[in-house]
Amino acid sequence: MAYSDKVIQHYEKPNNVGNFGTTAEVKQRKDVGVGIVGAPECGDVMQLQIKVDDQGNIEDARFKCFGCGSAIASSSLATEWLKGRTVDEGLQIKNTQIVEELSLPPVKIHCSVLAEDAIHAAIADYKKKNGIEN
Amino acid sequence: MTLKLPIYMDHAATTPCDPRVVEAMLPYFTEKFGNPGSRNHSFGWEAEDAVDNARRQVASLIGADRKEIIFTSGSTESNNLAIKGAANMYQKAGPGEGKPRGHIITEIIEHKAVLDPCKRLEKEGFDVTYLEPGPDGVITRAMVESAMRDDTILVTIMWANNEIGVISEIPEIGKLCHEKNVVFHTDATQWVGKAPTDVNADNIDLLSMSGHKIYGPKGVGALYVRRRRPRIRLVALQEGGGQERGFRSGTLNVTGVVGLGKACELCAAEMDSERDRLLALRKKIEDKVVSELDVVQVNGHPERRMPHLTNISFGFVEGESLMMATKEIAMSSGSACTSASLEPSYVLKGLGVGDDLAHSSLRISLGRWTTEEEVDYAADKIVEAVRKLRDLSPLYDMHKEGIDVSKIEWQAH
Numbered sequence: 001m002a003y004s005d006k007v008i009q010h011y012e013k014p015n016n017v018g019n020f021g022t023t024a025e026v027k028q029r030k031d032v033g034v035g036i037v038g039a040p041e042c043g044d045v046m047q048l049q050i051k052v053d054d055q056g057n058i059e060d061a062r063f064k065c066f067g068c069g070s071a072i073a074s075s076s077l078a079t080e081w082l083k084g085r086t087v088d089e090g091l092q093i094k095n096t097q098i099v100e101e102l103s104l105p106p107v108k109i110h111c112s113v114l115a116e117d118a119i120h121a122a123i124a125d126y127k128k129k130n131g132i133e134n
Numbered sequence: 135m136t137l138k139l140p141i142y143m144d145h146a147a148t149t150p151c152d153p154r155v156v157e158a159m160l161p162y163f164t165e166k167f168g169n170p171g172s173r174n175h176s177f178g179w180e181a182e183d184a185v186d187n188a189r190r191q192v193a194s195l196i197g198a199d200r201k202e203i204i205f206t207s208g209s210t211e212s213n214n215l216a217i218k219g220a221a222n223m224y225q226k227a228g229p230g231e232g233k234p235r236g237h238i239i240t241e242i243i244e245h246k247a248v249l250d251p252c253k254r255l256e257k258e259g260f261d262v263t264y265l266e267p268g269p270d271g272v273i274t275r276a277m278v279e280s281a282m283r284d285d286t287i288l289v290t291i292m293w294a295n296n297e298i299g300v301i302s303e304i305p306e307i308g309k310l311c312h313e314k315n316v317v318f319h320t321d322a323t324q325w326v327g328k329a330p331t332d333v334n335a336d337n338i339d340l341l342s343m344s345g346h347k348i349y350g351p352k353g354v355g356a357l358y359v360r361r362r363r364p365r366i367r368l369v370a371l372q373e374g375g376g377q378e379r380g381f382r383s384g385t386l387n388v389t390g391v392v393g394l395g396k397a398c399e400l401c402a403a404e405m406d407s408e409r410d411r412l413l414a415l416r417k418k419i420e421d422k423v424v425s426e427l428d429v430v431q432v433n434g435h436p437e438r439r440m441p442h443l444t445n446i447s448f449g450f451v452e453g454e455s456l457m458m459a460t461k462e463i464a465m466s467s468g469s470a471c472t473s474a475s476l477e478p479s480y481v482l483k484g485l486g487v488g489d490d491l492a493h494s495s496l497r498i499s500l501g502r503w504t505t506e507e508e509v510d511y512a513a514d515k516i517v518e519a520v521r522k523l524r525d526l527s528p529l530y531d532m533h534k535e536g537i538d539v540s541k542i543e544w545q546a547h
Contacts, residue, residue: 003458011458017526022535039544040529041478041489043452047528064528068454072526 003069004103010073015080018062020049033126035118044071044111048118050082050090052126058082058090063118070108074098074115087123139462141508145347145501146296146324146443147466151393152349152502158396159351162389170386171377181388188395195398196322196341197332198358204378205391208355209323210247211371212342215357215382216319217251217290219368220340221260224287224317229259236287241265241273241302243484244292248321252290261285269486270435271300278307288317293325297466297481297497298434299443301325308337317366323347323355327401328409328440333358339366345390349502350397354390357381404502412500413441415509419498420444422513427520429533433487433495443499447482447491450530450539451523456494459519463512466497488540490529 003011020032027034032051038044044067051060061079065072077098082090098104098112127133142150162184170185172178189200206212217238227233240252242264249264256262263281267273273291289311293304304320311318319340322331326341327348333341341358345351359381360366374383420432429449448456453467478492487495496516500509524530529539 011455014526019531023532023537024535036528037545040493040539041544043454043478043493045528045544064526064531066450066527066529067452069458071452072455 002105006102007069007073007104010076010102011069014063014072014076016060016062016076016083017064019047019064020051020060020062030129031126033122033124033129035121035123035125037117037121038067038114040066043067044114046071046075046114046118048075048078048115048122050087050122050126052087056087058085058087067111067114068108070102070104070111071114073102074104074111075118077101078115078119082119087126090119090123093119137507137511140464141462141512142464143498143500143504143508143512144464144466145504146299146497146499148346148352149349149501150503151346151351152397152400154400155350155393155396159389159393162392168388170388171375184392185386185388188391191395191399192343192356193358195331195402196326196343196358197334199361201379202333202358202361204357204359204381205386205394206355206357206382207353207387208346209245209321209342209344211382212344212355212357213245213247213290213319213321214251215368215371216340216342216359217248217288218255218371219381220288220317220319220366221255222369223367225260226285226287227259234261234285235259237261237263237283237285239263239265239278239281239286239289239291241267241291243267243271243295243297243481244290245296245321245323248290248292265291266484267300267302270438271295271298271433271481271485272435272438273302273307275303275306275310279310282310282314282316286314286316288319290319290321293320293322294329294440294443295434295481296324297479298445298485299324299440299499300434301329301438301440304338305336308339311339312337315364324440324443327398328405328442330405333360339364345394345397348397348401351390351393354387354394356394408502409441412504415500415504415506416441416444416498418506418509419513419516420446423516426517430520431487431491433482433485442501443497445482445495445497447487447495448520449491449494450527450533451494451520453494453496455523456496456519459522460496460512460515463515466499467495490539 035048047064049062053059061082063075065075095112095116168177168181170182189203193200226236321342323344326343339360344355433445482492
């Protein structure tokens, strides 16, 4: 599999790896939205966490990923793009933009779809915790 | 000595040609180019002598008579000829007679070059039983015995598995087949040249082998076909000039055959010392990885395995990213992710290895020129890569928090 330089850069030095606490801790935190998507038997699990301030701005984002190089790069890129956006702006990130930015080949498009799903799941979790209607 | 990168640790896929093999082959490209079928001049005789010599070298490695060696293009062809050829020769009824044509026994973790011919025969009216090994991957005599039927005509079980290196009970299964008058074929591609083989003591009727797995050239292999007690007959797949006693028409690949012969001679001479050396190196990798990491498993039977091959699963890391993190080492991944499908290895699944572990497996296979320095480097690199990926893995976090990852309801996508 030939990866693009950008995928390799993200893979070698991923941005914003980590979390804002254990699974039990982040469940309690209203300022943190958590999205976990994928399945181990499919070879990809992506966990995305966003930390949102009082104004609804995503001030920080962290990820962890079990998956191939493209999945790691897609989630690393997603955290980068999320930071500084409002929650609703976060929803504007599309998988096609990730494909374009990382030059993902057709067999790896599902990695970008997974990243978009993770963003939506994390934002939905944040909104649910804070009683915000979609 | 400085280490040369990348390091080749995929000898179960193919091996480099031994320079002594190449040297033996060279004259047969240019000055000794004759067709062994040319009976009327010295060019033909010279080529025929070379083929005879190679036949003797191959036969000697497996304890056969040289007349029992049929040269082919490799193990895939040998397997096809053995399985389809024996089924069609020993069938209980012909196609279109509307009766069962006969029963064949094989196993689910065979190479595709055995499974696909069996599936073809199934479509053509034969019954096939696919035995399932236990978690250790070994097919025993008892398993074959319990699947035997009155109409069983052929048993085909591989000697050593190509993904996990596990060794089945071949001499015992052969004995059973001979007691029951059933033809016994073994795909010995990963076994021959690396461990002692005696087709008579081991009760084998048909044996497939390949040149490029034993430091010979690609595109050449052999099928051993027993001539006495019992004499095995086959329906040929390829017809024409009647070469190879009619089993396999077509002008012989003389250069390849000479290379295969030489490769067999070298394996016979160096087998014993090589086996001990490779086993020590393999154990070094396994010990290092198992002692430094948690949630790892060496797949297959602990002892009944080839000395040069190991297959290790690492929990909570994904196979393709593991290959990427260890890109200086050429190995195989247990996951077929790289081939654009999301299916984990059917061999590991066949052993009951969970999908999550099957996705994150490495097959490491050592060879004639693998050094201890390379093994140390590879083991360190693998440990480092697994640690790095586990730092990234949400599943490893959950595991450490005491969450059973297998109990979570994942949303498959």
